[in-house]
Amino acid sequence: MKFAVLRFPGSNCDQDCLRTLQDTFGATAEPVWHKETSVDGYDVIILPGGFSFGDYLRCGAIARYSPVMAAVREAATRGTPVLGICNGFQILCESGLLPGALVRNRGLHFICRQVHLRLENTASPFTRAGQVGQVLRLPIAHGEGCYLADEETLDQLESEGRVAFRYCAPDGSLTPGANPNGSLRHIAGILNGPGNVLGLMPHPERACEERLGSTDGRFVFASLLESALAAVS
Amino acid sequence: MKIRVTVLPKSSVLDPQGVATAEAIKHLGWAQPGRVRIGKVIEIEAPEGRPDDDKLHAICRDLLSNPVIEDYTVEFPA
Amino acid sequence: MKIRVTVLPKSSVLDPQGVATAEAIKHLGWAQPGRVRIGKVIEIEAPEGRPDDDKLHAICRDLLSNPVIEDYTVEFPA
Amino acid sequence: MKDPTITPELIAKHGITPDEYARIQGILGRDPNFTELGIFSVMWSEHCSYKNSRPELKKFPTSGPRILVKAGEENAGVLDVGDGWAVAFKIESHNHPSAVEPFQGAATGVGGIIRDIFTMGARPIFLLDSLRFGPIEAGAPGAAANRHLLAGVVSGIAHYGNCIGLPTVGGETWFDETYAGNPLVNVFCLGVLRHDQIARGAARGSGNPVFYVGAETGRDGLAGAAFASRELTEESREDRPAVQVGDPFREKLLLEACLELLASGCVAGIQDMGAAGLTCSTCETASRGGSGIDVDLDLVPKRETGMTPYEILLSESQERMLVIVHRGQEDRVREIFEKWDLPHACIGQVTDDGLMRIRVGTRVVAEIPAADLTDQAPVYHREAAEWTPPQDLDISTVPMVDLTAALPRLLAHPTLTGKRWIWEQYDHMVRNGAVVGPGSDAAVFYARECGKFLAASVDGNGLISRLDPREGGRRCVAEAARNLACAGAVPLGATDNLNFGNPHKPEIFRQLRDSVEGMAEACRAFDTPVTGGNVSLYNESPAGPIDPTPVVAMVGVIEDEAHITRQGFRGPGDSVWLLGERAAGLDASQFLLILHGRKEGRPPQTDLGTEVSLHQAVRDAIRDGLVRSAHDCAEGGIAVALAECCLSGEGLVGVEIFLPDDERRDDESLFHEAPGRVLVTVDPADEEAFHDLATLCRLPVRKLGTTGGSELVIHLRTQTWRWPVEALFPAWDGALGKLMGTVAEPLAAH
Numbered sequence A: 001m002k003f004a005v006l007r008f009p010g011s012n013c014d015q016d017c018l019r020t021l022q023d024t025f026g027a028t029a030e031p032v033w034h035k036e037t038s039v040d041g042y043d044v045i046i047l048p049g050g051f052s053f054g055d056y057l058r059c060g061a062i063a064r065y066s067p068v069m070a071a072v073r074e075a076a077t078r079g080t081p082v083l084g085i086c087n088g089f090q091i092l093c094e095s096g097l098l099p100g101a102l103v104r105n106r107g108l109h110f111i112c113r114q115v116h117l118r119l120e121n122t123a124s125p126f127t128r129a130g131q132v133g134q135v136l137r138l139p140i141a142h143g144e145g146c147y148l149a150d151e152e153t154l155d156q157l158e159s160e161g162r163v164a165f166r167y168c169a170p171d172g173s174l175t176p177g178a179n180p181n182g183s184l185r186h187i188a189g190i191l192n193g194p195g196n197v198l199g200l201m202p203h204p205e206r207a208c209e210e211r212l213g214s215t216d217g218r219f220v221f222a223s224l225l226e227s228a229l230a231a232v233s
Numbered sequence B, C: 001m002k003i004r005v006t007v008l009p010k011s012s013v014l015d016p017q018g019v020a021t022a023e024a025i026k027h028l029g030w031a032q033p034g035r036v037r038i039g040k041v042i043e044i045e046a047p048e049g050r051p052d053d054d055k056l057h058a059i060c061r062d063l064l065s066n067p068v069i070e071d072y073t074v075e076f077p078a
Numbered sequence D: 001m002k003d004p005t006i007t008p009e010l011i012a013k014h015g016i017t018p019d020e021y022a023r024i025q026g027i028l029g030r031d032p033n034f035t036e037l038g039i040f041s042v043m044w045s046e047h048c049s050y051k052n053s054r055p056e057l058k059k060f061p062t063s064g065p066r067i068l069v070k071a072g073e074e075n076a077g078v079l080d081v082g083d084g085w086a087v088a089f090k091i092e093s094h095n096h097p098s099a100v101e102p103f104q105g106a107a108t109g110v111g112g113i114i115r116d117i118f119t120m121g122a123r124p125i126f127l128l129d130s131l132r133f134g135p136i137e138a139g140a141p142g143a144a145a146n147r148h149l150l151a152g153v154v155s156g157i158a159h160y161g162n163c164i165g166l167p168t169v170g171g172e173t174w175f176d177e178t179y180a181g182n183p184l185v186n187v188f189c190l191g192v193l194r195h196d197q198i199a200r201g202a203a204r205g206s207g208n209p210v211f212y213v214g215a216e217t218g219r220d221g222l223a224g225a226a227f228a229s230r231e232l233t234e235e236s237r238e239d240r241p242a243v244q245v246g247d248p249f250r251e252k253l254l255l256e257a258c259l260e261l262l263a264s265g266c267v268a269g270i271q272d273m274g275a276a277g278l279t280c281s282t283c284e285t286a287s288r289g290g291s292g293i294d295v296d297l298d299l300v301p302k303r304e305t306g307m308t309p310y311e312i313l314l315s316e317s318q319e320r321m322l323v324i325v326h327r328g329q330e331d332r333v334r335e336i337f338e339k340w341d342l343p344h345a346c347i348g349q350v351t352d353d354g355l356m357r358i359r360v361g362t363r364v365v366a367e368i369p370a371a372d373l374t375d376q377a378p379v380y381h382r383e384a385a386e387w388t389p390p391q392d393l394d395i396s397t398v399p400m401v402d403l404t405a406a407l408p409r410l411l412a413h414p415t416l417t418g419k420r421w422i423w424e425q426y427d428h429m430v431r432n433g434a435v436v437g438p439g440s441d442a443a444v445f446y447a448r449e450c451g452k453f454l455a456a457s458v459d460g461n462g463l464i465s466r467l468d469p470r471e472g473g474r475r476c477v478a479e480a481a482r483n484l485a486c487a488g489a490v491p492l493g494a495t496d497n498l499n500f501g502n503p504h505k506p507e508i509f510r511q512l513r514d515s516v517e518g519m520a521e522a523c524r525a526f527d528t529p530v531t532g533g534n535v536s537l538y539n540e541s542p543a544g545p546i547d548p549t550p551v552v553a554m555v556g557v558i559e560d561e562a563h564i565t566r567q568g569f570r571g572p573g574d575s576v577w578l579l580g581e582r583a584a585g586l587d588a589s590q591f592l593l594i595l596h597g598r599k600e601g602r603p604p605q606t607d608l609g610t611e612v613s614l615h616q617a618v619r620d621a622i623r624d625g626l627v628r629s630a631h632d633c634a635e636g637g638i639a640v641a642l643a644e645c646c647l648s649g650e651g652l653v654g655v656e657i658f659l660p661d662d663e664r665r666d667d668e669s670l671f672h673e674a675p676g677r678v679l680v681t682v683d684p685a686d687e688e689a690f691h692d693l694a695t696l697c698r699l700p701v702r703k704l705g706t707t708g709g710s711e712l713v714i715h716l717r718t719q720t721w722r723w724p725v726e727a728l729f730p731a732w733d734g735a736l737g738k739l740m741g742t743v744a745e746p747l748a749a750h
């Protein structure tokens, strides 16, 4: 099984993703430059965090036009799992692969801290190794992570079970204080209709080693590896 | 010629920066700024003249603004 | 009434956003946007009318813009 | 356009003295033209030439078995960390630009120091920041302006560091009226490289092409170097063009391109264009290479039209590099620059005539012997005023205050309070290396490139330096070393930032001299050579000079990951020990300053011999697995240090402490700032072993109490003070955020 980690000018979590996949999971993972026009031969595509094109204009607004994104769109329609982390999530929203938008944090500041998340969906290839309602501890690091969408879209996401993660208190409750950026309905991560595209603001790749304070991010990559096995068998 | 595209958050979308700025304005001693909204202005020099309307609006809609959260207006200041 | 303050980087000052945006516009198929500059627009509702000019300009100069790197203009759209 | 004619006024405006002008005439054998005058003025500014401080800097220890590149040789020093790996690190100030435009001033400061590091061929991996501002508490004079500066500087550092993907894993932040109108913004960057990857900033090989790569040159930042070497007057607020706008995105591309380029073996020499831009980079590379350099300004990528040679040469546009390439490799080089979408041009070549020759097409606009321009720079031995040592504080003049109320007040004071509001704005986790991030004595970073655990801390104490510069110098070095020891690290080397007022004033020069001598003495004691640093003089506002503020950043290694130690209590049931017990008065303490508004007294003197064995003892205890947590007793004394231990761990932990009777007043016993003290927690099962080890090192050591419960309890003689940790926490953790509210994002920033 082979992971592609896209590399846009300004990506800065690409190395962290590659190292985590290779060192922690012994998986095959390769960087793919944004000027590439194909992602054939990759089983999972990751859009890493960072500041693609400096996040100028709007986060992800310029990256969505990189040549590689056409190939990503195709792969997504073919059912290939596509994971957008932080800036990757923003790019997926800008390019319409996921609904809604990510805007300036309610508190106006960039925030880097560990937060608690409630896992809401375990049907996807990214989350199958977890349990619904499970509370996870993952870091966030963003200035534009406030998820917005119109009521209809939100209701649809809920009714179709496409909300994957919500910001919550350590006990799993959705207290206002547990929402770090003002995201509507505490949304931290969502899936597309078919469930093979996930975007989330928190950084699972930063929570895969004891020494970094949490290993709760592992299950995302573990799920993907599991899914792949399930797919071949 | 010059093209000026103004991009503002949809009125349905709350604008925390605008709220904070309204507060700051009050601190500076003007009690009634009312609602303040903050957007972007993009000034394009367009030395060779502007592209046809479809292209121009495509650029505004797909690149310069995000229809989910923003509206844009185009002006051609002298 | 409505007050619109437009804040743009001084022309001698580097505008990285503008540069990146000009490039993106070219990728969208318009070859000659020329120089693109990106600034802020602040729309103030001012339901009770505007403050006197000194106060208004103090607000623009000290809060809404940074005279070191930006210029501002004030308009009163209908 | 026509150049202005050289008049005494014009010469003076360039900050060049008549003697210096005569020296210039001597070097050229003629009068300089306007462009050449500009070149000399920036190259001979304090910022580039260190003309006022060089004799002092020579006092630092700069050599040692681990030194691969010495201080001053290149853009940054390089230290061996073993297994063929090395670190390059340096600290830089951007005080004056930040005073005028906090967001961009701080941001470009970060950009500059990062370039210094990757110019050495190193991959930058983390940052530290050391900040000083005027008071921000409600009601304090100028609080609003100071908050604006703090907000702007922090978001500027965040903007640049976060975007380029470098974690800011530690720092320090102080607030005092002395910095009102003249904030200090010092940023440290560290990078890793293999010994064989060290790059040089020398123009070698006559005929080798000289490439310009990076941002186009504009009029921004014009003559910033000269700017940084002048006092801040009301006018310099009008000094508009001296502020530059940074582009972290461009720098990220430049960084990746340069490292790829250096790996390709095409590079003969490389130099960033920092202060004095094109001027400094061309003449320094030529001078280092013992060669000449010939550059055509027509070929320089420009952002604006109609720029004069003077403007092009003195522009400080950011994110630019000068690269000297081996002849024949031009295409390979262009290929790499194009991959990274970077503007670039071959603007000239290395020559063998020792001249820095600047042309516009075929017209020569400046021709100066490169070596003379750098080596013949004037050196001043300034006059130092006599020093009258401060009086010991007469404690009877200090009214007793309610100490139960005093501790929360100290913990909520901006200088002593938790700095989460600041460091949460920094992406301190990117690169997956911050094993100990902000919030402990020293940061510990896992450098995956070389599998090393690097520890770093940055410290300075303007109050102590004001009262006793020599002790202030010793103190900041000792504290940095102590912070490293508490993390379990062995210090390897240091970099310093000297923030002072106008050295022409004998009083200020004395502060500079004594501070350097104190720092040098301490660096020798800890065997930590100074690998480089930065001098920022003329830090004066209309209100006068700042308190002398030398800052030192120290770097160390932890051989075994298991030895990484934090400051917070780990849980109930551990016994608390004080290593290096010592009594002192409230002289030069934050207690005296914050609660009584007095900058007074004779600071307790650092005993370097004791410090060295203290640090060794802490490390040995850690290596023997005896230590659960370790925290340095610094600003705020033992009471504040204990509170920090209760509040900065995984969860809140109480403690009951029995302080020895030191025959001092209660406020002295709780809040004096005698150096050389470390709070250590030990598993009761290990107490004997720990005690033996400490006595073996001939260190005063005493058990103070046990962790546990929901309160911080301190008994002294018949007195007992109790503070519920639940109540202390918000005061310490939330104070800064409360003060800053949400006005924190200056609109101009985005």
Ligand SMILES: Nc1ncnc2c1ncn2[C@@H]1O[C@H](COP(=O)(O)OP(=O)(O)O)[C@@H](O)[C@H]1O
Pocket: D129, D130, D131, D168, D169, D170, D171, D172, D173, D416, D418, D419, D422, D423, D437, D438, D439, D440, D441, D442, D443, D458, D459, D483, D632, D634, D635
């Ligand atoms: N400007 C800053 N940026 C990042 N971290 C900071 C900053 N200021 C303070 N910190 C962090 O807050 C903690 C306390 O700082 P300080 O009081 O200087 O510690 P110490 O007194 O032990 O040196 C340290 O971990 C330091 O890294």
Ligand SMILES: [Mg+2]
Pocket: D172, D458, D459, D460, D479, D634
């Ligand atoms: Mg400190």
